[in-house]
Amino acid sequence: MKQKRTAMVRSQMELAPQIFDMWIETEIAKEAKPGQFICVYPKDKSTLLPRPISICEVSEDRTALRIVYRIAGQGTAEFSGYQQGDSISVLGALGNGFPIKEGKDKKVFLMGGGIGIPPMLELAKELKADKQIVVGYRDNRLFLHSDLEKYGHTFVATEDGSVGTKGNVMDAIRENALEADVIFACGPMPMLRAIKKYAEEHRIPAYISLEEHMACGVGACLGCVVKTKDIDHHSHVHNARICTDGPVFEAGEVDI
Amino acid sequence: MNMQTKVAGVTFKNPVMTASGTFGSGMEYSEFVDLNQLGAVVTKGVANVPWPGNPTPRVAEVYGGMLNAIGLQNPGIDVFMERDIPFLKQYDTKIIVNVCGKTVQDYVEVVERLGEEPSVSMLEINVSCPNVKEGAIAFGQKADALYNITSELKKHAKQPLIMKLSPNVTDITEMARAAEAAGADALSLINTITGMKIDIHKRKFAIANKTGGMSGPAIKPVAVRMVYQTAQAVKLSIIGMGGIANAEDAIEFILAGASAVSVGTMNFVNPYATVEIVKGIEDYMRKYQVENLSDLIGAVQE
Numbered sequence: 001m002k003q004k005r006t007a008m009v010r011s012q013m014e015l016a017p018q019i020f021d022m023w024i025e026t027e028i029a030k031e032a033k034p035g036q037f038i039c040v041y042p043k044d045k046s047t048l049l050p051r052p053i054s055i056c057e058v059s060e061d062r063t064a065l066r067i068v069y070r071i072a073g074q075g076t077a078e079f080s081g082y083q084q085g086d087s088i089s090v091l092g093a094l095g096n097g098f099p100i101k102e103g104k105d106k107k108v109f110l111m112g113g114g115i116g117i118p119p120m121l122e123l124a125k126e127l128k129a130d131k132q133i134v135v136g137y138r139d140n141r142l143f144l145h146s147d148l149e150k151y152g153h154t155f156v157a158t159e160d161g162s163v164g165t166k167g168n169v170m171d172a173i174r175e176n177a178l179e180a181d182v183i184f185a186c187g188p189m190p191m192l193r194a195i196k197k198y199a200e201e202h203r204i205p206a207y208i209s210l211e212e213h214m215a216c217g218v219g220a221c222l223g224c225v226v227k228t229k230d231i232d233h234h235s236h237v238h239n240a241r242i243c244t245d246g247p248v249f250e251a252g253e254v255d256i
Numbered sequence: 257m258n259m260q261t262k263v264a265g266v267t268f269k270n271p272v273m274t275a276s277g278t279f280g281s282g283m284e285y286s287e288f289v290d291l292n293q294l295g296a297v298v299t300k301g302v303a304n305v306p307w308p309g310n311p312t313p314r315v316a317e318v319y320g321g322m323l324n325a326i327g328l329q330n331p332g333i334d335v336f337m338e339r340d341i342p343f344l345k346q347y348d349t350k351i352i353v354n355v356c357g358k359t360v361q362d363y364v365e366v367v368e369r370l371g372e373e374p375s376v377s378m379l380e381i382n383v384s385c386p387n388v389k390e391g392a393i394a395f396g397q398k399a400d401a402l403y404n405i406t407s408e409l410k411k412h413a414k415q416p417l418i419m420k421l422s423p424n425v426t427d428i429t430e431m432a433r434a435a436e437a438a439g440a441d442a443l444s445l446i447n448t449i450t451g452m453k454i455d456i457h458k459r460k461f462a463i464a465n466k467t468g469g470m471s472g473p474a475i476k477p478v479a480v481r482m483v484y485q486t487a488q489a490v491k492l493s494i495i496g497m498g499g500i501a502n503a504e505d506a507i508e509f510i511l512a513g514a515s516a517v518s519v520g521t522m523n524f525v526n527p528y529a530t531v532e533i534v535k536g537i538e539d540y541m542r543k544y545q546v547e548n549l550s551d552l553i554g555a556v557q558e
Contacts, residue, residue, distance in 0.1 A: 048521070050524070226312075237308040
C-alpha cells in the first residue's frame with residue numbers, strides 16, 4: 001500500500017534568492033529514483049493541495065532526500081520556513097523517473113534549466129555514461145553547479161551572460177559544439193520544445209521531464225495531462241497523466 | 257450500532273461514498289484505502305464515447321479549496337465496462353456509476369449499457385458539470401430541461417437514478433422538485449460552484465477554461481444550506497457533498513437531511529479521508545448513543 005508519511009527536516013538553506021535546499025529524513029529515500037518526485041503537504045489548511053517537488057538527491061545511506069525548490073506561492077513559501085527537526089507530510093516516491101538504462105555507457109546530455117536543474121543531480125550520480133551536463137541559469141547564482149561538476153563535464157549558460165554562454169542551454173551546446181546519443185532534460189517548456197526539435201533533427205532519443213499543475217498526484221483527478229502521439233492507456237484519448245505515466249516522457253511521444 | 261443507510265431502496269453498509277471525479281474508478285486510491293470499507297464508490301463520469309477533456313491548466317488552488325475544469329475526460333463506456341466494472345466488482349462495496357453526455361441520446365446509450373450490468377447499484381446522472389460546453393449543466397440549470405432528461409432516462413434505466421444537482425441556480429429546490437416530479441429516485445448535491453482565478457503576475461486565467469468548478473472545505477456552508485433546503489422541499493433521499501473533510505462535516509450534512517455523504521476534494525489532501533470519516537461517524541454514534549444512523553438523518557432541530 002502507498003502511504004502518506006511523516007518526514008523530518010534534517011536541514012534547510014537558501015541556495016539563491018527564492019531557491020531553497022532542504023534535506024528530509026524519510027523512508028521514501030530507500031526506493032527513490034532520479035526523475036521521480038514527492039508530494040509535500042502544506043500545514044496551512046487554506047492551502048490544501050500537495051505540492052509536487054522533484055527529488056534532487058538521495059543520501060548515500062538512503063535515509064534522506066534532498067529537494068531543491070523555488071518559492072512559487074504560499075505552499076512553497078511555507079516550506080521555506082521549515083527548520084531542522086520539523087516534521088512534514090510527504091507522499092512518494094511518485095512518477096516513473098528517468099530511464100537510466102537508455103543512457104548507460106553512451107554519450108549523453110544531462111540538461112537542466114532553472115528549477116529544472118535539481119533532478120539532474122541524482123541522475124548524474126546514478127548514470128554511468130559519458131556525461132555532458134548542460135545547465136541554464138538566469139544569472140551568476142549557479143545553484144547546484146558545484147555538486148554537478150563532480151559527475152561530469154559541465155557547461156553553463158546564463159541569460160544575462162555573466163557566466164558561460166550567454167543565452168540558454170541550446171546556445172551552450174552550439175557554442176561548445178557538443179554532441180550526444182541520448183538526452184535527459186528538465187526545465188521550462190520553451191527549453192523542452194527546443195530539445196524535442198533538436199532531438200528530432202539529430203534522430204536521437206530525448207527523455208524530458210514535464211511539469212503541470214496537479215491536484216492528487218496519484219493519477220485520479222486527471223488534472224495534469226499532456227497531449228500524446230498515441231492513445232493513452234487510461235482514458236483512451238491522447239492524454240497521458242504527467243503524475244503517473246510521467247513525469248518523464250520520450251520527447252517524440254508528447255505534443256508539447 | 258447500525259451504520260446502514262438506504263437511498264431509493266438500495267442499502268449501503270455505511271453512508272460514506274466517494275464524490276464523482278475525485279476517485280477515478282477506485283484503482284488509484286485502492287493503494288491507500290480498503291475499498292471494502294466504503295458505503296459506495298461513485299465513479300468518474302462516463303460517456304458513450306471517450307472524451308479528451310479540456311486543455312491544461314485544469315486545476316488551481318484557491319483559499320480553502322480548488323478550481324477544476326477537467327472537462328470530463330473519460331475512456332467511454334466500452335473501456336469502462338471491460339476494465340473498471342470488473343475491477344470494482346472485486347470489492348464488497350456498492351457501485352454507483354456517474355453518467356455524462358452531450359445530448360439526451362448520449363445519456364440514454366450509457367444508461368442502457370449499464371442496465372446490462374447488475375453489479376451497478378445506481379446511476380448518478382451528471383447534469384451539473386460546469387466545465388463542458390455541451391450537455392451536462394445545460395440540462396441542470398433549467399427546471400423544464402431537467403424534468404425532460406430525467407423522465408426520458410427513467411424510461412431506459414434499469415437501476416435507480418440519482419440526479420446530481422448544480423448549485424449554480426437561483427433556487428435549488430425548484431430543480432429538486434422538477435427532478436422528483438419527473439421520477440428521479442434520489443438526488444445528490446452539490447456539484448461544484450463556478451469560479452474564476454486570475455494569476456496577477458502573468459495576467460492570465462489560472463485555468464485554461466477561464467472558469468472552473470470550486471470545491472473543497474470553503475464551499476461547505478453553501479452545500480449544507482442547499483442540502484437542508486432540498487430536504488425540506490422533496491421526499492427523495494439525498495446524497496450530500498461539498499467540502500466534507502472529516503466526520504464532523506459528514507454528520508452536519510446528515511443532520512441537514514442527507515441519507516449518505518460523498519467525499520471529494522479531500523481525497524487529494526488526505527487519501528485516507530473516506531475511511532477515517534466512516535470511523536469518525538461510528539465514534540460520534542457511540543459517544544451520543546445513537547443506535548441507528550437513520551436516526552440522525554434530518555435530525556437538526558430549530
